[in-house]
Amino acid sequence: MKHSQKNTLDKALKTHYEAKSLSADQLDTLMTMQATAEENLLTRLLKDFRGYRYAFYATACLLLMTLVVSFSLLNRPPLAERIMHEIAYNHQQEMPIEIASNSLISIGEYLNKLKFPLINSSSLSPQNWQLLGGRYCSINGKLAAQLKVKNLQDNKTYTLYQAAVGSDISKVLTAAKEQAIEGITVSIWQEKGLLLGLAHSN
């Protein structure tokens, strides 16, 4: 009885198993099974998408809105600049005064919803400025006072604004600022714990 030469066990096992392989038919069956499943998966995904398309559109809209809001927030001008624009707008509206008086105390008593007392600004000396009256207005989303004052030197009417200073304003408004906005000169500053603004048409 003739025996072939002995192999190491691992080589012999490798040879043994490598001789085993699927028939062409078996391979075709398995490959077809997979291809069919891929097609079904694609169909199901499309079907799922149709089912959830409204949720998908809603999510897309929400995402778009978030992007727009984020973009607009990022592109907002600095706070001091926004306040100056608001003051220029208030001045431009030329709203009538609610109380006509040259007494700051009387105006203060009338505007009793304010959470701060009105002050005489050291920048506006009584020799050069005459108080005409006042009304409520809004600055940076908070209730503020709009006072009409007359500059006795140039004989022009100015609007003077007084508002409470929030922590956000006090941080950015460390020095007085002045800016011309659409033909209106606006200056803002902090005084005695209040935000003050003065506007006049050029």
Place this chain on the structure above:
Amino acid sequence: MLDKKQLNQLYRFAISLTHQDDQAYDLLQSCVEKYLKQKHREIANPMAYMKQTIRNEFIDQTRKQRFQFELRPEVIESIDYEQSQQETSLEDLHIQQEEVESLLCTLLPDERELLYLWAVVEYTIDEIAILKQVPRGTLSSKLHRLKKRIQLQQSSDNVLHLKVKS
């Protein structure tokens, strides 16, 4: 999608468990079906997943008790690591190619799988221990016993051959 080469590798792995070509194909086909049902999930390593599935499916089919290797804990502990390293080395075993089939017939599925992973996939004992989720000591003991059995079988075959010759 599994390609033809991968399918053949898995088929050989299935044969190492079943030792029957038809049963291996049936096992592979049912596991491919299971794999395709899981396709919507992300499977990082399809070959590892398929091997595990084939193994689990085979254990289920053979009702586990015949497949799993059992060894008492005291026996496992009694085998010194270095000794087992030497004794479980299968590299020094030699066999004639035509004897492989008859050798595999005498082995349990778990033992055939072990030999397949070692010889064909070329896994180390540590890698096999991780894959099969068994302690290294258990695996070393198993290899030790397997080697002894193969040697015993070979020597008895030689005696048989001599008897036939004389």
